[in-house]
Amino acid sequence: MNHLTLRNVRVEYGGCAVVSNVDETLAAGEWLCLIGPNGAGKSSLLRAIAGLVESSGEVQLGGHILGTLSSRQLARQVAFVPQEPVLPDDMPVSDYVMLGRNPHISTFGRESARDRQVVADLIGELSLSVYARRPLGTLSGGERQRVVIARALAQEAPVLLLDEPTSALDLGHQQHALELVDQLRHSRNLIVVSAMHDLTLAGLYSDRLLLLHQGVGVARGTAREVLRSETLAEFYGVSARVIHEDDGTVVVVPQRSSGES
Amino acid sequence: MFARPRGGRGAWWVLGGISVVVVGLLGLALGPAGPTWWRVPLALIDRLPLVSIDSGVTDAQWNLVWQIRAPRVVLAALVGAMLSLAGASYQGVFRNPLVDPYLLGVAAGAGLGATVAFAVNREATSTWTIDPVPLAAFIGGVIAVALTYTIGTAFGRSRSATTLVLAGVAVTSLATAVQTFVLQRNNDVVRQVYSWILGRLTSATWGDVRLVLPYIAISAVTLLMFRRVIDVMRVGDDEAKALGMNVNLVRIVVVLAATLGTSAAVAVSGLIGFVGIIVPHAVRLMIGSSNRIVLPLSMFAGAAFLIAADIPGRILTSPSETPIGVVTAFFGAPFFLFLLRMREVRS
Numbered sequence: 001m002n003h004l005t006l007r008n009v010r011v012e013y014g015g016c017a018v019v020s021n022v023d024e025t026l027a028a029g030e031w032l033c034l035i036g037p038n039g040a041g042k043s044s045l046l047r048a049i050a051g052l053v054e055s056s057g058e059v060q061l062g063g064h065i066l067g068t069l070s071s072r073q074l075a076r077q078v079a080f081v082p083q084e085p086v087l088p089d090d091m092p093v094s095d096y097v098m099l100g101r102n103p104h105i106s107t108f109g110r111e112s113a114r115d116r117q118v119v120a121d122l123i124g125e126l127s128l129s130v131y132a133r134r135p136l137g138t139l140s141g142g143e144r145q146r147v148v149i150a151r152a153l154a155q156e157a158p159v160l161l162l163d164e165p166t167s168a169l170d171l172g173h174q175q176h177a178l179e180l181v182d183q184l185r186h187s188r189n190l191i192v193v194s195a196m197h198d199l200t201l202a203g204l205y206s207d208r209l210l211l212l213h214q215g216v217g218v219a220r221g222t223a224r225e226v227l228r229s230e231t232l233a234e235f236y237g238v239s240a241r242v243i244h245e246d247d248g249t250v251v252v253v254p255q256r257s258s259g260e261s
Numbered sequence: 262m263f264a265r266p267r268g269g270r271g272a273w274w275v276l277g278g279i280s281v282v283v284v285g286l287l288g289l290a291l292g293p294a295g296p297t298w299w300r301v302p303l304a305l306i307d308r309l310p311l312v313s314i315d316s317g318v319t320d321a322q323w324n325l326v327w328q329i330r331a332p333r334v335v336l337a338a339l340v341g342a343m344l345s346l347a348g349a350s351y352q353g354v355f356r357n358p359l360v361d362p363y364l365l366g367v368a369a370g371a372g373l374g375a376t377v378a379f380a381v382n383r384e385a386t387s388t389w390t391i392d393p394v395p396l397a398a399f400i401g402g403v404i405a406v407a408l409t410y411t412i413g414t415a416f417g418r419s420r421s422a423t424t425l426v427l428a429g430v431a432v433t434s435l436a437t438a439v440q441t442f443v444l445q446r447n448n449d450v451v452r453q454v455y456s457w458i459l460g461r462l463t464s465a466t467w468g469d470v471r472l473v474l475p476y477i478a479i480s481a482v483t484l485l486m487f488r489r490v491i492d493v494m495r496v497g498d499d500e501a502k503a504l505g506m507n508v509n510l511v512r513i514v515v516v517l518a519a520t521l522g523t524s525a526a527v528a529v530s531g532l533i534g535f536v537g538i539i540v541p542h543a544v545r546l547m548i549g550s551s552n553r554i555v556l557p558l559s560m561f562a563g564a565a566f567l568i569a570a571d572i573p574g575r576i577l578t579s580p581s582e583t584p585i586g587v588v589t590a591f592f593g594a595p596f597f598l599f600l601l602r603m604r605e606v607r608s
Contacts, residue, residue, distance in 0.1 A: 050503055075505030086497040090550050102493050103505035108486045155504070 002028050002158050004049075004191045008057035011044045011215070018044045019055070019215040028158065031185055031192040033206035035199060035226075037236050041215035042195035043083065046161045049193065050080040061159060075103035079152035083164040083195075085144075089137030093128060093147050094119060096136055100154025122150045126180070142173035149180060153188075160185070162194035166201065174198070178205045199252040203227055211235060223250040273548055277561030281338060284565045288334035289326055291572050293580060296322040328467075336465040336473070337571045337585075338564035340526040341536055343477045345563025346556060347519035347526075348537025349544070350484045353491035353552045354512045355426065358545075362523040362537040365429040365516065366405035369436035371527040374401020376440045376454050380447040394457065395472065395528035401436070402524035408432050410516075425516075460533035460586030462571055473525040480522025485556060487515055492552040533567070533586045535593030540566055542600050 004026040011019035019041040026032050034042040048055035051066060051074045059066045061077050069077065079100070087096065101115040123132050126146050131139060139147065145165065152160055162181065166174035182205050185192045196202040202209060203223025211219040211226055213235045219226045227250045232240045243251040289305070290298035296318045303316035304323055318326070347362035355364075363369075378397035413428035444451055490511050494501045498508045523537075540563040544555050567585070570592065574583040 052499055052502055070505075071502060071507055072505035075503060078503075080500075080503040082500060082503075086495075086500060088495045088550065091495065095551065099493055099496060099504060102490075105489070107490055107511075110489070 002062035002191070003060075004159055004193070005060040006049070006057070007060070009045065009048055009059060010056045011041070011048045011053055012056075013044075017215055019048060019212075022057075022210075022212075022217050024210060024217075024220075026191045026193070028189045028191055029185060030208070031182070031194070031206040032208050032210060033202040034193065034195040034210050034212055035197075035202050036212035039214075040212040042212055043163050044215070045212070046080065046163050046193060046195055049159070050074075050078050050161055052080070072103050075155055075157065077157050078159045078161060079155040079157040080161045081148050081152050081163065081165060083167060085148045087136040087144060087148070090135045092133050092135055093139070094123060094132045096147060097122060097128075097150045097154050100151040103155055103157075118156065119154055122153055126150045126153075141168050141170075142176060145169060145173065145177050146180065149177070149184075153184065158189070159191045159193070162192065164195055164197065166196065166198065174201060181205070199227055199232075200250070203250040203252075224248070227252055273554065273558055274561075277558050277565075280565040281561055281568070284568045285334050285338065288337065288568045288572055289330050292325075292330055292575055295325045295330070301326055332467045332470050333462050333465040333571065334568055335470050336529060337462050337567040339470065339473060339477050340462075340530045340533065341540075341563040341565070341567025341570075342560040343480065343522045343526040343563070344533065344536040345540035345559040345566070346481055346484055347523045349541035349552065349556050349559040350487075350491065350515050350519045351537075352541055353488075353556070354494060354515045356495065356497070358542065359538065360426075361534075362519060363433075363532070364426060365409045365520060366432035366436060367402040367520055367523050367527060368532050369433040369440070370405020370408075371398040371402035371524060372454075372458060372532060373405070373436045373440040373443070374398045375457050375531075376443050376450070377401070379450040379453050379457070380443050395469070398457075398531075399524050399528035402527055403520070405432050405436055406516075406520045406524070410513075456584060457531045458586070459584035460531040460589070462530055462585055463575075463582050465529070469529045473529050476525035477522050480518045480525070481560065483518035484515060484522075485560075487511060487518075488553050488556040491515065491556070495550070495552070531584075531586065533589055535589045536563055536567060539593050539596055539600065543596075546600060546603060 006022050006024045009019060009022040010017060022045060024032065034045060036042055044053060047053045049059050049066070051071065064077075066074055066077060097119045098111060098115065101111060101118065104115060105111060123129055126149065128143075128146060128150060131143060131147070136144065136147065145168075149165075160181070165181065166177055169177060178201060181192060181194075184190060192206075194202075194206065206223075208221060209219075209223060209226040210217050211231065218235060219231055224244065227242050229240060229242050232238055232242070232252070239255045239257065241253045241255055243253065245251060286302055290301040296304070300316050300318050303314060304318040304326065306312055307314050307316045307318075344362050348360070351360045351362055351364055352358050374397035375394050378394045381393075409425065409429045409432045412431065413425035444454060490506060493504055493506055494508065494511070496504070501508050541555060541559045544558045544562050548554055548558065567589070570588045571585050574585050574588045577583060
């Protein structure tokens with residue numbers, strides 16, 4: 001069984017640590033959500049796992065140290081969806097999803113029948129068939145998010161990293177996108193690591209939360225364990241009411257400062 | 262399911278090939294002297310194995326077609342194909358449609374090299390087996406790009422495509438300044454240098470074709486082999502890296518290959534502007550932005566465009582010639598504005 005293990009992961013920009021000594025272990029099918037205020041190091045940690053920034057420490061997947069893999073090998077293990085993906089306006093959806101097969105195609109090679117099949121299956125599975133020939137520029141925000149997720153899944157990597165996957169979506173599309181990820185991680189046994197600002201959604205969909213503050217993991221555990229008024233006050237500097245629903249859902253409601261009408 | 266089925270792409274390939282052949286035939290047939298234009302295709306057929314027809318073309322006329330016009334047409338095709346392919350490749354790896362093949366200082370370096378060659382006593386070099394002007398232009402172009410690359414990647418962690426482009430601007434300015442200085446000190450060669458800068462295919466020979474063909478072939482094959490990964494780079498460096506690409510390596514190889522071919526083209530043709538920008542743009546307008554198809558079709562379209570652009574230059578102001586750079590810029594500038602307008606309308 002593949003486990004994603006982070007050991008003492010540290011990221012520095014210009015000599016200044018933005019992620020320090022992060023340790024985590026995730027089992028296949030598990031979803032860890034990174035939370036924390038802006039600048040806490042969430043994106044940097046995701047980028048370190050994806051090998052997009054230099055980092056120290058160790059990231060292992062199933063006993064293999066990811067830092068020793070070539071970029072092509074790494075992309076077969078880790079798929080990364082950035083906060084603001086670049087979607088060329090005139091590129092058709094099917095061509096865009098096919099980009100996800102790049103780690104499986106040699107530099108001078110062409111797509112194989114299997115590559116085409118994987119993409120066709122994904123497009124069907126994610127209900128994108130009607131958009132397959134449409135240029136990306138004609139899609140709505142929700143459709144674009146599905147397409148980006150489809151491209152990441154086309155890599156057939158056991159680890160899926162999502163940086164603010166719902167930041168540009170309305171409430172309905174946020175829910176659809178996260179439901180999709182949740183369904184896919186179960187059906188494909190994916191390890192999902194996401195960075196999210198919406199604490200209620202983060203708690204609702206992920207198995208565990210890791211609260212980062214100034215690059216350091218300051219709280220970890222289930223939503224019930226991490227999302228506490230005093231914790232949010234200390235690290236976000238906000239006053240928030242945390243409601244524990246009977247079904248286990250944790251709802252975070254920001255409160256206005258006292259004295260204001 | 263996949264956009265633009267192979268059949269559609271195949272049609273573009275065929276159309277591109279036919280365009281080059283048709284325009285090439287026109288290039289062979291049209292000129293201020295020589296046989297009547299319609300006799301030239303007959304003469305070509307007459308030269309095929311096992312075929313004999315009376316084309317009415319004399320040996321002297323055939324010599325003019327084969328020794329003067331044919332190398333000129335072939336060289337125009339090679340140079341046009343190379344500049345367009347290099348332009349499309351640069352635009353792909355820098356994700357900037359306004360980048361041209363002269364971006365990293367090739368033109369300025371080649372211009373400086375040619376100027377120095379002209380400024381050195383031309384009589385003394387007239388007996389050389391190899392014309393020193395294209396050689397000096399080639400060396401100047403390669404040195405300028407090497408300098409650009411060295412400067413552009415010398416700043417540790419801040420190295421990026423933008424740094425490289427800015428280094429290209431700096432090297433271009435430097436080479437232009439030195440060229441101006443050399444010209445000021447050698448007023449007698451201003452006309453020759455100016456003529457070279459405007460582009461020339463007038464004196465093209467089969468020797469020129471043989472000189473540049475290996476460089477252009479190596480460059481073109483390399484660039485075409487990279488066209489799929491250049492397409493992956495359309496999603497930006499970070500995402501391309503996340504998709505398993507060694508972005509820096511691909512960019513370096515593509516830039517070097519494009520520069521090698523461009524330097525060779527510039528060495529024999531002078532500085533022919535606009536081809537590297539407008540041809541890829543026109544191709545994108547017709548068939549979309551996928552570099553997998555834009556690169557090869559730009560090559561065909563560039564070849565056809567430059568052969569066609571060379572024809573009015575030799576006919577309109579006969580017996581003198583209009584430099585091809587003037588023709589491409591004359592048609593290229595309005596066409597470029599037209600494309601920008603089209604893009605605006607589309608968006």
